[in-house]
Every structure is written in structure tokens, then in C-alpha cells.
Amino acid sequence: MTRRFLAATSAVAIIAGAAAAQAEDLTLCWAAWDPANALVELSKDFEAQSGHKMNFEFVPWPNFADRMLNELNSGGKLCDLLIGDSQWIGGGAENGHYVKLNDFFDTAGISMDDFMPATVYAYSTWPKGTPNYYALPAMADANAWFYRKDWFARPEIQAAFKEKYGRDLAEPKSQTELLEIAQFFQGREIDGKTVYGASIFTERGSEGITMGVTGALYAWGVKYENTPGKYDMEGAINSPAAVEALEFYKALYDTATPPGYTNAYMGESLDAFKSGQVALAMNWFAFFPGLAADPEIGDKIDFFVNPPQVTAGSTLGGQGISVVSYSEKQDAALEYIKWFAQPEVQAKWSQLGGYSAANSVVNDPAFKDSSAFAGDFLEAMGAVQDFWQEPAYAELLLAMQSRMHDYVVAGKGTAKEALDGLVADWTEVFKEEGKL
Amino acid sequence: MTSNPIDRLARATPAPMAARMRGLSDRAIAWLFVAPTIFLLLAVNIFPLIWTVRLSFTNFRANRPNQAVEWVGLENYTRILTDPGIWQNMQVTAHFLFWTIFFQVIIGFSLAWLINRKFRGNDLWTTLIVIPMMLSPAVVGNFWTFLYQPQIGLFNYVVEFLTGTPAASFQMLGSVTLSPWAIVIVDTWMWTPFVMLICLAGLRSIPDYIYEAAEIDRASKLRQFFTLTVPMVLPFLMLAVLFRGIENFKMFDLVVQLTGGGPGSVTELASINLKREAFEKWRTGYSSAYAIILFVTVFGLASIYVKALNKVKER
Numbered sequence: 001m002t003r004r005f006l007a008a009t010s011a012v013a014i015i016a017g018a019a020a021a022q023a024e025d026l027t028l029c030w031a032a033w034d035p036a037n038a039l040v041e042l043s044k045d046f047e048a049q050s051g052h053k054m055n056f057e058f059v060p061w062p063n064f065a066d067r068m069l070n071e072l073n074s075g076g077k078l079c080d081l082l083i084g085d086s087q088w089i090g091g092g093a094e095n096g097h098y099v100k101l102n103d104f105f106d107t108a109g110i111s112m113d114d115f116m117p118a119t120v121y122a123y124s125t126w127p128k129g130t131p132n133y134y135a136l137p138a139m140a141d142a143n144a145w146f147y148r149k150d151w152f153a154r155p156e157i158q159a160a161f162k163e164k165y166g167r168d169l170a171e172p173k174s175q176t177e178l179l180e181i182a183q184f185f186q187g188r189e190i191d192g193k194t195v196y197g198a199s200i201f202t203e204r205g206s207e208g209i210t211m212g213v214t215g216a217l218y219a220w221g222v223k224y225e226n227t228p229g230k231y232d233m234e235g236a237i238n239s240p241a242a243v244e245a246l247e248f249y250k251a252l253y254d255t256a257t258p259p260g261y262t263n264a265y266m267g268e269s270l271d272a273f274k275s276g277q278v279a280l281a282m283n284w285f286a287f288f289p290g291l292a293a294d295p296e297i298g299d300k301i302d303f304f305v306n307p308p309q310v311t312a313g314s315t316l317g318g319q320g321i322s323v324v325s326y327s328e329k330q331d332a333a334l335e336y337i338k339w340f341a342q343p344e345v346q347a348k349w350s351q352l353g354g355y356s357a358a359n360s361v362v363n364d365p366a367f368k369d370s371s372a373f374a375g376d377f378l379e380a381m382g383a384v385q386d387f388w389q390e391p392a393y394a395e396l397l398l399a400m401q402s403r404m405h406d407y408v409v410a411g412k413g414t415a416k417e418a419l420d421g422l423v424a425d426w427t428e429v430f431k432e433e434g435k436l
Numbered sequence: 437m438t439s440n441p442i443d444r445l446a447r448a449t450p451a452p453m454a455a456r457m458r459g460l461s462d463r464a465i466a467w468l469f470v471a472p473t474i475f476l477l478l479a480v481n482i483f484p485l486i487w488t489v490r491l492s493f494t495n496f497r498a499n500r501p502n503q504a505v506e507w508v509g510l511e512n513y514t515r516i517l518t519d520p521g522i523w524q525n526m527q528v529t530a531h532f533l534f535w536t537i538f539f540q541v542i543i544g545f546s547l548a549w550l551i552n553r554k555f556r557g558n559d560l561w562t563t564l565i566v567i568p569m570m571l572s573p574a575v576v577g578n579f580w581t582f583l584y585q586p587q588i589g590l591f592n593y594v595v596e597f598l599t600g601t602p603a604a605s606f607q608m609l610g611s612v613t614l615s616p617w618a619i620v621i622v623d624t625w626m627w628t629p630f631v632m633l634i635c636l637a638g639l640r641s642i643p644d645y646i647y648e649a650a651e652i653d654r655a656s657k658l659r660q661f662f663t664l665t666v667p668m669v670l671p672f673l674m675l676a677v678l679f680r681g682i683e684n685f686k687m688f689d690l691v692v693q694l695t696g697g698g699p700g701s702v703t704e705l706a707s708i709n710l711k712r713e714a715f716e717k718w719r720t721g722y723s724s725a726y727a728i729i730l731f732v733t734v735f736g737l738a739s740i741y742v743k744a745l746n747k748v749k750e751r
Contacts (some may be wrong), residue, residue: 036661063715065738066715066716069718070715071498072720073498073501075501089500094502095499095500095501095502096502169580201694204695204697204698204699205697206695241718249655259586259587259607259682260584260585260586260587260607260609261610262609262610262698262699263609263610263696263698263699308473368581391500393715393716394716394717395719398712398717402700402701405698405699405700405701406699406700406701407700408701409610409698410612410699410700410701410702411612412612412700432599
């Protein structure tokens with residue numbers, strides 16, 4: 001009887017073990033853009049090593065938040081792994097969408113000290129800065145600039161610029177210089193074609209204009225709160241420096257962007273630049289490998305970090321990779337994260353066009369010279385700031401979108417009124433949240 | 437020995453079933469047929485409506501499953517009705533409704549009147565005119581975004597040709613004053629054919645002998661138009677206004693595609709604002725109250741209008 005019992009339990013154990021080790025079909029959800037294609041390529045190694053099959057659900061950026069947040073809020077099982085935006089981390093943690101990874105990191109020997117501090121803070125932790133991790137930094141990113149270096153190098157353009165501003169035409173060292181350069185090119189005729197100054201973010205629907213404006217605010221040293229964690233925004237986000245920064249952005253929009261550029265984000269910025277309409281453009285580092293490799297304009301462009309005005313500051317992009325708590329394949333999903341965190345995988349990720357946040361990659365002496373923008377990337381990541389990552393981030397973001405678009409594009413009111421209105425909107429949200 | 441299909445079906449029906457069916461009253465059979473429809477109606481229309489009313493009195497948020505749902509009474513309704521931003525959205529919606537209906541009625545009726553006259557190729561013209569309403573609003577929105585583009589858009593060049601205003605000097609979609617009109621133009625372009633078709637049906641329903649009698653009475657063409665044509669087409673026209681009014685009150689896709697509610701919030705219709713509240717800010721309770729207010733507004737206005745329409749028909 002005992003033998004029979006032992007044999008039976010052994011068989012069950014073997015079957016159970018086999019089931020546990022069986023290959024899974026994992027689905028990774030992310031935005032549809034260049035780095036996602038690099039991740040597909042990278043993940044082939046994981047498939048070969050683990051036996052799991054990777055499926056990908058990539059959603060275009062304009063619909064990414066709507067689609068994925070709906071999925072999470074409804075407890076959907078579509079995504080086992082999600083590379084969600086940095087702002088989602090608070091809601092993801094508090095609403096139970098993401099698996100807390102601390103125990104797994106301990107077991108798998110993954111240390112957050114092995115990743116850039118800014119990315120760990122922004123992509124992984126909730127509450128901010130505490131050692132509670134809900135994601136592994138996956139794709140470091142920041143907003144930066146690129147320009148037509150072939151136009152900058154033309155002697156007649158150089159001479160005209162020097163005559164007007166008394167200095168050489170070169171990469172701007174401040175936001176003021178950036179504005180001057182953009183205004184200099186506005187309406188200028190180059191090769192028989194009228195060109196314009198800069199393509200900047202003005203999009204109203206999702207996060208575009210906020211990501212653009214904050215680039216100016218951070219460069220002026222503006223903070224969201226006077227005291228971190230206290231939500232005391234009066235005099236911080238509507239300070240005289242913030243007013244100046246916002247007026248700068250409006251001047252940039254009014255005097256140095258192409259006509260009809262009222263609702264533009266990543267795609268429009270790239271289109272305007274690639275079609276030879278503008279001298280300067282802002283966009284995320286994620287697009288720079290593709291730009292540099294572009295056969296049409298790749299050799300005609302150069303890159304620079306968001307210039308400081310009062311201080312260095314860049315708008316943070318990028319995302320961490322999380323395991324969705326509604327997934328029924330969490331073990332396999334964690335396996336993927338363990339694999340992805342390995343230094344050699346991170347190195348390959350970087351080579352394929354992803355932006356690794358691993359110290360082993362970015363601290364490599366060769367990294368800085370690995371591309372025309374790698375040095376700028378490191379500089380930017382040293383001074384990045386992110387938008388609110390509160391669970392109510394969407395309400396905070398939409399309020400800012402509306403206020404900024406009203407002022408910058410629609411020309412409604414003054415910069416001070418727009419920022420005072422923003423403080424009022426945000427105060428209402430935080431009161432509702434019980435944080436004020 | 438041929439038999440019709442009904443006879444064959446009757447023979448094929450099992451006897452016990454037939455017996456059971458024979459035992460049912462007409463009323464019961466009627467209920468049997470109507471019940472699935474009633475059930476579906478309750479499940480997909482009435483229940484969600486009742487549930488929305490319930491949610492509108494709570495602070496429920498669909499993205500916060502862990503948060504306790506509290507009963508907040510009329511707070512959501514009070515907040516909405518005292519929010520200047522929402523009144524601005526309502527004004528934008530009213531502006532859009534009024535002008536689109538105004539232009540569509542004028543142009544639609546005129547086109548119907550012209551098409552109704554017998555001329556060579558009027559069927560072809562009718563087909564060409566109705567093409568815009570067959571397109572998807574999203575496609576139309578995208579298409580007109582290019583037409584309005586200040587640098588390459590055909591619309592600006594047509595305006596330049598007609599008025600001499602340089603094409604790149606004005607932005608239909610980026611201007612605070614022009615963007616509401618840009619939307620009115622597109623909606624009018626797309627939906628005027630619909631009004632035209634309804635008016636055409638009205639015009640063609642007027643018997644020729646009425647005009648012949650008017651001719652005998654020596655009534656002028658102008659008098660025939662105002663005393664015969666307009667009154668007889670009026671119920672059709674009012675029906676078209678009702679359809680377009682309801683449709684445009686909930687307009688969403690076309691405007692989102694064209695302006696996204698911008699610049700600023702000058703083209704943010706109530707429906708777009710409601711979507712932001714419900715599915716971007718995730719204020720589910722609040723947006724339920726908002727939806728109920730909009731529903732009551734449309735329902736109330738439509739009911740008054742239908743009464744007026746019935747009175748016109750009775751004349």
C-alpha cells in the first residue's frame with residue numbers, strides 16, 4: 001500500500017513538475033515604435049534559451065495609454081509583461097496591477113544598484129524613492145534635440161547669423177540661444193525652399209505639449225512642489241521662473257515653428273524634420289538611432305541635450321518592465337525579467353537600438369563614443385525629471401495639457417494665469433485624493 | 437402530390453410539440469416571440485441606464501478597484517452644473533449644433549430642389565453628392581486635416597485664389613476663431629447630402645396635380661413654392677433636423693480627428709469632454725452624472741421637438 005502510494009505521488013510530482021516547466025506563450029505589451037522592433041529581435045535569444053514563445057502586442061503611442069490602462073483596469077489577461085509608461089507606476093502599484101518584485105529580485109540576485117539611479121527612481125519605485133520595486137528599468141529615455149548640421153555649416157548662413165547675433169552659429173548652450181537660432185531660421189530660404197525654426201511638441205490629446213513645456217520648465221529649475229511629498233505647489237510650479245519658461249515656450253511656438261503646427265507630437269516632429277522643413281527638432285532619444293541611420297538625412301544631422309537656462313534639466317521618458325498581476329503565467333514572465341536583467345543581454349539590447357539603463361552598459365568607457373548621441377544621452381539622464389507619477393497622474397496631466405494648450409497654442413490669457421489655473425486644478429485633484 | 441413548404445413544415449413538426457403549441461393562447465405565443473427582444477433590450481439598454489444612474493450618485497472610479505465606493509448624493513451633479521468649463525463645452529456644442537443644422541438645412545433643401553427638377557444626368561449628380569456621407573467620419577476627419585494644412589492644403593489655396601489671402605497666413609485648425617468653423621464646414625460637407633435625400637423624398641411625394649391646380653389658379657411660381665412646396669416638405673425637413681440634431685449632439689470621431697478638441701478647448705464638445713472624464717481621468721461616478729445630464733438634455737429637447745413635428749404633420 002505504501003509502495004503504491006509512493007508510486008502514485010511520484011507520478012503526480014513528475015507530471016506536476018513537467019507542467020511547471022512547460023513552455024508558455026508569453027505576451028509582452030508595449031508601444032509601437034523603433035525600440036519595440038529591437039526588443040522583438042532581442043527576445044529571440046530568450047525564446048531559444050527558455051523554450052517559451054514570445055508574442056508582442058504593440059500599440060501606437062496615441063492609443064497606448066487608453067488601450068493598456070483599459071486592459072489593466074479591467075483585469076485583462078492579455079499582457080503577461082508590460083512596459084508601461086513611467087507615470088503609471090503609482091497607479092500600477094496602488095491599484096494592484098503590477099506584481100511587487102522585491103522578493104523576486106532578492107531570489108534572482110537582481111540588484112537595483114546595477115541600474116542608473118534616475119531610472120530606478122522613475123521607472124521602478126513606489127512610493128517614490130522607497131525600496132519598493134514594481135518594475136525593472138527597461139528603456140531609458142529623455143527628451144532632447146537634433147539639428148541640420150549641414151545648414152549650420154554653410155558659410156553664408158554662418159555669416160548671416162554672426163552678423164545678427166554676434167556669435168558663431170553652433171549648438172545652443174542655453175534655451176535663449178535655442179530660441180534665437182530657431183527664430184533665425186524661421187522663414188529663411190534654403191535651396192529655394194522656405195524653412196522654419198523648430199518642430200516642438202504642441203499636441204493636445206495625450207501628453208505632447210506637457211512633455212515639451214516641462215523641458216523648458218526643468219531648464220529654468222522649476223519644481224512641482226516647494227517640499228517634495230508635501231504637495232505645496234503655490235510658488236513652485238507658478239513661480240516667476242516658471243512664468244519665464246512658459247513665456248519662452250510660447251515665443252518658440254509663435255515665432256519659430258512651421259505654419260499649422262498646432263497639434264504635433266513625436267511623429268509630426270520627425271516628419272517636419274525629415275522633410276527638410278525645420279532646422280531644429282525636439283524628440284525622444286528613442287528615435288535617434290533611426291534618425292542617425294536614415295539614408296536621406298542621417299549624415300546631415302547632429303544631436304544635443306536639452307540646453308540649460310538656470311540649470312540642467314531634461315524631461316524623462318522611458319519605461320520599466322513589469323509583470324502584470326492578472327497574468328496566469330507569472331513564473332515565465334519573471335523568467336523573462338531575470339533573463340533581461342543580465343549584463344550581456346543589456347549590452348545586446350543597447351547594440352540593437354534599445355536604451356539600456358544598466359550601469360554595466362552606460363558606464364562602459366566605450367559607450368560614450370558608441371554613437372553620435374550616446375554622450376548626450378548620458379548627460380541628459382544625469383539631470384532628468386519626470387511628471388507626477390501619482391495614481392491620479394492622468395487627471396494631473398490632462399489639466400496641464402488643457403492649461404498649456406490654452407495659453408501656448410490658443411493664446412488665451414497670460415503665462416501666470418495659465419500656471420495659477422494649473423495650481424488650482426492640481427490642488428483640487430490632490431484634495432480629492434485626500435493628500436491635501 | 438406536391439405540397440407547399442408550410443404543409444411540409446407542419447407535417448415535420450412533432451405531434452407533442454404541436455399539441456403543446458396548440459395549448460398556448462395567442463397572447464402567450466406573442467410573448468414567446470417578443471420575450472427575447474425584451475430581454476435583450478433590458479440587458480443592453482435599460483440595465484446599463486439604471487446602473488449609470490446609480491453610479492452617478494457615487495465616487496466610483498473604474499481604475500481604483502481597491503478604493504471603497506462612497507455614496508455622495510447630488511455632489512457630482514452639483515459639481516458639473518457649477519463648472520464653468522462644462523458650460524463652455526455646452527456652448528461649443530450648441531454653436532456646432534446650430535450652425536451645422538442651419539447650413540445643412542439651407543444647402544440640403546436647395547440641392548434637393550435643384551435635383552428634383554428633371555434634367556439630364558440628375559441621377560449621376562445625386563450619386564456624386566451623396567458620396568461624402570458614405571465615408572467614415574474618421575477618414576473624413578483625416579482627409580480634411582490635410583486639406584486644411586496651411587502649407588500644402590488645397591482649402592487654403594482655394595481661399596487664396598478666391599480672396600487673395602496668402603495660403604500660409606491663416607490656419608483653419610490652429611486658430612481659435614477659425615477652428616470651430618473648420619469643423620462646421622466639414623460636418624456640413626459630409627452630412628448635407630443626408631438632409632438633401634430626405635428633402636428629395638418630401639419633394640417627390642408632392643403630387644403633380646397640386647401644382648397643376650395652382651397653375652390653373654394662376655398662382656406664381658414663388659407663391660407655389662411658399663404655399664405648397666415649403667409646407668409639404670416641412671415635416672420631412674423637421675425630421676432631418678431631428679436626426680442631425682441628435683447625431684451632432686453626440687458628435688465625437690470627426691472632431692477628435694480634426695482638432696482633438698483644440699486649440700486649447702475651443703472645439704471641445706460635450707461628448708469629447710465626457711470621454712476625457714470617463715476614460716482618461718477615470719472619474720466614473722462623475723462622468724455617469726455627466727452622461728445622465730446630457731441624456732436628459734437630448735431626450736427633453738427631442739421630446740419637445742417631436743411634439744412640434746406632430747403638430748406640423750397634423751396641419
